[in-house]
Amino acid sequence: MEEFGRSLASGAVGRLAIGYVEGAVHAGLVADMLRQFRRARPQLHLSLMSLRSAAQLESLRQRTLDLGLVYSPPPADYPEIASMLVRREPLVLAIPEGDALTAVADIGPHHLDGRPWITVVRQPADTNRGQFLAACIEAGFVPDIAYETADPLTSLGLVSAGLGLATVQESLRSAAPPGVVFRDLPWFKRSVAIYLAWRRQDERAVIGDLRRAVGQ
Numbered sequence: 001m002e003e004f005g006r007s008l009a010s011g012a013v014g015r016l017a018i019g020y021v022e023g024a025v026h027a028g029l030v031a032d033m034l035r036q037f038r039r040a041r042p043q044l045h046l047s048l049m050s051l052r053s054a055a056q057l058e059s060l061r062q063r064t065l066d067l068g069l070v071y072s073p074p075p076a077d078y079p080e081i082a083s084m085l086v087r088r089e090p091l092v093l094a095i096p097e098g099d100a101l102t103a104v105a106d107i108g109p110h111h112l113d114g115r116p117w118i119t120v121v122r123q124p125a126d127t128n129r130g131q132f133l134a135a136c137i138e139a140g141f142v143p144d145i146a147y148e149t150a151d152p153l154t155s156l157g158l159v160s161a162g163l164g165l166a167t168v169q170e171s172l173r174s175a176a177p178p179g180v181v182f183r184d185l186p187w188f189k190r191s192v193a194i195y196l197a198w199r200r201q202d203e204r205a206v207i208g209d210l211r212r213a214v215g216q
Contacts, residue, residue: 069194
């Protein structure tokens with residue numbers, strides 16, 4: 001019984017709740033973390049939940065989550081939540097196969113101005129559309145947003161159908177359907193950042209192990 005109690009306190013057995021955003025899955029962070037961690041702690045049950053960043057941070061405060069993979073670090077009024085940047089990916093341009101842009105070696109902002117675009121809009125309180133438009137204007141072009149989708153894989157499906165252009169995180173190159181061509185946009189300042197968040201006072205060994213697994 002004492003040994004079981006020590007194992008429970010250290011996290012060798014028991015249950016952990018981990019939240020994640022979609023981008024963490026596309027980047028392979030969730031699968032890599034679990035693959036490395038499962039070998040060391042096979043008796044630990046992990047509960048994975050897809051949640052928006054704000055919901056994860058609040059769940060960490062309420063102790064219904066143990067770790068979160070989020071798009072942004074906790075705000076200043078969340079001093080009890082710590083975080084670290086674990087991945088930053090550039091956005092790449094997705095173009096329909098056969099589009100004239102596929103023949104352009106060095107795509108610049110003027111090539112994209114006024115073209116039909118597909119962008120992801122998060123509900124219920126979206127910030128993605130405004131941030132995307134601001135980044136485009138800063139870069140020197142104004143997109144004609146013709147379609148709004150709930151996720152980047154749907155956006156890539158519309159690109160494949162020839163309905164417009166889109167930007168997606170780089171790791172989605174391998175998940176694209178046929179008919180999509182990718183080009184780098186080194187001058188486009190927007191990127192996808194993934195942070196690992198946890199409670200500062202959570203000193204369980206299992207939390208430290210998971211942090212190291214994600215950070216590798």
